[in-house]
Amino acid sequence: MKNVKKASFLVGVLIGALAFGGITATAVGILATPSTVRVVVDGTEVKLEGYNIHNNNFFMLRDNAEAVNYSVVWDGPNNTIYIDTTRGYDPNEQYIPPTATPSPTATPQAEIDVYEYATEVVRYVNIEREKLGLPPLIQSAALTEAAMRKSQDMLDNNYVGHDSPVFGRTESIVNIPGWKYKGENVTNSGYDPESSVKTFMASKGHRENILREGTTHVGIGVAIRWHDYSESPEILWTQLFGTNISE
Numbered sequence: 001m002k003n004v005k006k007a008s009f010l011v012g013v014l015i016g017a018l019a020f021g022g023i024t025a026t027a028v029g030i031l032a033t034p035s036t037v038r039v040v041v042d043g044t045e046v047k048l049e050g051y052n053i054h055n056n057n058f059f060m061l062r063d064n065a066e067a068v069n070y071s072v073v074w075d076g077p078n079n080t081i082y083i084d085t086t087r088g089y090d091p092n093e094q095y096i097p098p099t100a101t102p103s104p105t106a107t108p109q110a111e112i113d114v115y116e117y118a119t120e121v122v123r124y125v126n127i128e129r130e131k132l133g134l135p136p137l138i139q140s141a142a143l144t145e146a147a148m149r150k151s152q153d154m155l156d157n158n159y160v161g162h163d164s165p166v167f168g169r170t171e172s173i174v175n176i177p178g179w180k181y182k183g184e185n186v187t188n189s190g191y192d193p194e195s196s197v198k199t200f201m202a203s204k205g206h207r208e209n210i211l212r213e214g215t216t217h218v219g220i221g222v223a224i225r226w227h228d229y230s231e232s233p234e235i236l237w238t239q240l241f242g243t244n245i246s247e
Contacts, residue, residue: 035059041068065089112233118144118220120193121239125210125218128201132211140242142176143219147238150186151221154236160188178245179217183209185239191232200239215241 035050035057046067050059061081065072071084073095082095119139126136153164162184163169185206190196200206209215221238 032058039067062091066091112222112224114148114222114224115144117193117222117235118147121197121220121222121237122218124194124197125239128197128210134211134213135216137218137241138216140217140219140244142179143217143240143242144221145219146176147219147221147240148223149221150184150238150240151223151236154186154188154238155223155225160186160236162186176242180243180245182212182215182241182243184241185209186237188234188236190235190237196235196237206239209239209241212241214243216243217241 032051032053035052037050037052037057039046039048039059048059048063048067050057050063052058061072065083066089069088071082071087071089071093073082073093074080075082075095075097122137122139129136150164153166154160157165159165185200187196187199187206189199197210200210219238219240219242221236221240223236225234225236227234
C-alpha cells in the first residue's frame with residue numbers, strides 16, 4: 001500500500017467507480033481536459049494518462065493499478081472493486097467469488113465401552129494397592145453390575161452421592177446374597193479411568209476404601225453424559241468394594 005499512497009500524494013489520484021470502467025468525464029457532461037501532470041512512483045516516472053476536471057487530476061483505476069503494480073478486479077454483480085496490494089497487476093485477472101467456508105461441525109462423540117473403562121479402573125486401583133504390598137482386588141461381575149446400576153442411577157436422577165433419591169443408601173442397591181459390603185466411592189471427576197482413580201486417591205476417605213485390607217473384590221460403575229459445551233463427557237464413576245463370604 002506504500003506505493004499507492006505515494007502516487008496519490010504526488011498526483012492527487014482520486015479513485016472512483018467512474019474512472020474504473022473507462023468512462024470519460026465528458027460522457028457525463030463534465031468539462032475535462034487531458035492531464036499534463038507527471039507521475040513519479042518510487043523515484044521512477046511512469047506513463048499514466050489522466051483527466052483534469054475542475055483542477056483535479058483523475059486517473060483510470062486500472063491504469064493506476066498497472067503503474068503502481070497492484071491487483072484490481074471488478075465484481076460487477078455486487079458493484080464492488082477489489083484491490084489487493086500484495087499481488088501484482090494482471091490485465092486479464094477476473095473476479096472469482098470466494099468459496100463458501102463450511103460451517104464447523106460438532107466434535108463427534110466418541111463411543112466409550114463402559115465395561116472396558118471399568119476394567120481399566122480396576123487395573124489402576126491395583127497399581128495403588130501394589131505400592132503398599134496389598135493383594136490385588138478381583139473384579140467381580142456381581143459388584144460391577146451393582147456399580148453400573150448406581151452410576152446410571154446418579155445419571156438418571158442428577159446427583160453424585162451415596163444416597164439415591166430412588167434406592168436410598170447404596171447397601172440396598174448392592175444387596176447381593178453372599179457378599180459383605182465394604183464401601184463405596186463415587187465421583188463425577190475424571191475424564192478417563194486413570195484420572196478418576198487419581199481423584200479418588202487424592203481424597204482421604206476414598207483412598208482408605210481403595211487401600212483397605214481385608215477387601216477382596218471390587219466392581220466399577222460407569223455412566224456417561226455428553227454436554228454441548230465440552231468435547232469430553234461427564235462420567236459418573238462408582239467403585240463398590242466387598243468380600244465374597246460365600247467362597
